[in-house]
Amino acid sequence: MAGPSREKLMHEKRLESKLVDMPEYVIEYIRAKKRAKFSVSTLLGYVHDFQKFFEWLKSEGLTQVNHIKDTPLSILEILSKENVEYYKEFLEEENISERENVIKKRSEQSVHRNISALKSLFNYLTTETEDENGECYFYRNVFKKIVVGKEKATASNRARKISSVILGDDEITEFLNYLKNGYEKNLEPKKKSLFLRDKERDIALISMMLGSGVRVSEIASLTLHSIDFQKEQIDIVRKGNKADTVLVLPSAMNDLKEYLRVRQERYKPQNNEPYVFLAKYKGAAQPISVRAIQSLVEKYTRAFNSNEEFEIGKALSPHKFRHSFASEWVRKGGGAVLLRDQLGHSSFETTTKYTNLSIEESKKVIDHIESTRK
Incomplete structure (x- = not known):
């Protein structure tokens, strides 16, 4: 747990x-x-x-x-x-x-x-x-x-606001590939060394959030005993201290395995350290903080969204990763009931905002109606 x-x-x-x-x-x-x-x-x-x-x-x-x-x-x-x-x-x-x-x-x-x-x-x-x-x-x-x-905005308006600040289906894959293969290429030696020390951890953190929709506090609290690789699921503690179990994408679980292979050697935690994701502070291992995860996500997404014309890209938050997972779930045909359970929402009202996420899909419907009226 x-x-x-x-x-x-x-x-x-x-x-x-x-x-x-x-x-x-x-x-x-x-x-x-x-x-x-x-x-x-x-x-x-x-x-x-x-x-x-x-x-x-x-x-x-x-x-x-x-x-x-x-x-x-x-x-x-x-x-x-x-x-x-x-x-x-x-x-x-x-x-x-x-x-x-x-x-x-x-x-x-x-x-x-x-x-x-x-x-x-x-x-x-x-x-x-x-x-x-x-x-x-x-x-x-x-x-x-x-x-x-x-809030006076309609569900559709709220959803489209969300869709403007999330990663789309292809972008999720591109972003993860960028972390694995591209981010380090333009780093100066000292920053590259620090990145390589934490590379597997950071990839696993981000992949797990994008592969399950869990909250940043939930991933920060993940313990070794709460991981089930065979069933590809994790036990977490939701808001209000409610215990829950959520499924995780197999690719994210594989990224987690890669991190766990180097966790002991890289961070040298005490044998009784239960938390999965660790950081080095004054030479000692300790559980990574929520704020540290937020900073990592902001740093990597800003770099991913940067280009030569605009040096500083837009940063996303861990909560936007949650939105990204939810919107992908809906676009791939997942139902609102199962999404509610996956995200740990207490009501359908919170979940249903994701059913109106795609303005492109809405445009297709409008175009189809128009074509049938001619």
Whole structure:
């Protein structure tokens, strides 16, 4: 069975350290949601959002406390709709960074996530808590009055946005061949040496993601005991710590075998090291991080998409690899039900966006209709 990723363990530590500065009712909320199998990463993001909200309450004079951990429940109960709408405007208008005189503000998605986190907290406090009298801590939930916008794009529009930033069928093969045979050719000696040290590992990482559609956190958490070469499948841990088994393309499993043949000699891990994909840090082997995998994918896809006219190509993310696998699945005739299971989606709504991925196929249908009407 796949074990927890380094990121999950790190997020667990960060979450516990952040809770020291949170009010008791927030700590209670986090404990309850952990029991409900919310991911640690999600809860860590929520705590960051709560911290920003409590600090805003202080800065606006809505609380008279020295430290946000002392923010009383009574303040949350009496907040007005106007107060909360002002906070939403603050999130939308705050300058979060500035580079070369370009000011960056939060995306609409980021604002919605922040408000959704507070909606979850207020819903818990007003419906799921219980005091010594068997009553909820309070009942007035002002965040119920705040509407968080939903994505207005159609399924087809969302799908075509995806299709513009993924690898097509031929490109997947070309990209993997490029990693195996082309990338190193133009590298200076030092960079080439580093690449060759990790070549089999990086090819296996990327091939496994493109050959199964797993998330980057899932591949980072892969353990030696979770691989079944005979059945060409791997055991992984999905969001919410759900155990699952997914099939992998035979070619990707072969790339994984090539890496495992050199893993011990190349990285010299401890005998009890369970994680498959390793990195060298200060001379010692350790599980590769999610961020390191993301950086590798960005580096290789940027190089693959570069050409002589435009030196810097467009970089893709591991999540785009997931989209690439899903779109290829659909184009090759795979059904939505099986794709949902392969990707580990909890609903069909998430999966069905891939059924509209090909504008070329849509054009063929349009052309066919046109030809029959003449």
